[in-house]
């Protein structure tokens with residue numbers, strides 16, 4: 675997983691999620707074999723894919739914005755096959771696959787994990803369908819019951835791929851999410867206790883992407899239906915919406931913002947520089963970048979790293 679993700683710097687630090695290095699993460703993530711049980715259209719841009727599989731008995735979502743890495747097969751393959759899922763060798767073996775055969779690794783959010791009355795385990799992932807321009811979106815658009823994929827996901831609920839972590843004194847949660855981060859935002863809202871004050875801006879492409887949100891929190895949500903617009907123009911228009919609205923008075927806000935990198939940087943800058951939010955209390959994550967695939971972001975992320983930091987050491 676590649677996500678520009680940080681809480682205290684203006685540069686675009688990189689978080690490599692479940693595949694990130696560190697001895698403490700060794701037992702935290704592992705491979706899971708997932709099988710599509712069913713799909714359901716949630717809105718113009720969203721498809722919910724519900725996965726099952728025996729290995730999910732050991733899956734431990736930490737909730738909130740818990741993410742995982744999916745490995746999605748190329749279009750001519752029905753299922754994902756990797757030469758190795760061994761913790762020491764999978765990365766090298768995956769990278770060595772011919773490009774046309776190599777499953778695409780992509781980051782997604784665990785929208786929900788549940789145990790069914792029959793004792794099975796299910797995980798929902800809400801995919802944004804943005805056409806055949808990316809392997810994950812293309813795969814989701816063709817997903818049917820019985821298709822098998824692999825994932826690196828959490829084996830313990832307390833893991834570094836849950837990023838939402840408001841300090842105890844937080845008296846207002848500020849949220850900004852585009853459609854790719856709406857599943858995470860919705861899962862966060864699901865869990866927030868009654869009385870938590872939230873001001874949220876959710877950016878979606880179409881009117882009927884304004885998904886139903888369930889929360890006990892005292893949440894004031896502004897939907898921004900984006901329509902057309904690319905690059906700078908889009909970024910400026912969106913951050914303008916945030917700039918124009920007045921969040922409730924507060925002493926200790928915590929901000930969680932995620933979505934397209936350029937927009938997220940602009941919103942974050944606004945919150946820190948113009949609204950005076952303490953930069954250490956802003957969790958901002960670039961979920962994707964206009965014009966760049968996740969491979970390109972991953973390559974960028976690892977280009978400056980020592981060999982010992984490659985993801986093969988990360989399961």
Ligand SMILES: Cc1cc2nc3c(=O)[nH]c(=O)nc-3n(C[C@H](O)[C@H](O)[C@H](O)COP(=O)(O)OP(=O)(O)OC[C@H]3O[C@@H](n4cnc5c(N)ncnc54)[C@H](O)[C@@H]3O)c2cc1C
Nearest residue numbers: 677781782783802804808809810811963964965966967968
């Ligand atoms: C922690 C984390 C959690 C995430 N959770 C989710 C989630 O729950 N649901 C979800 O849908 N996405 C989620 N994403 C975002 C998702 O990983 C990216 O959108 C990813 O690029 C999609 O892969 P792809 O193969 O479809 O496109 P890529 O091959 O990565 O990109 C191909 C092209 O499509 C563009 N592109 C990528 N995503 C979009 C988009 N949404 N709309 C328009 N153009 C796009 C890229 O800029 C590029 O030009 C998450 C990302 C992170 C880091």
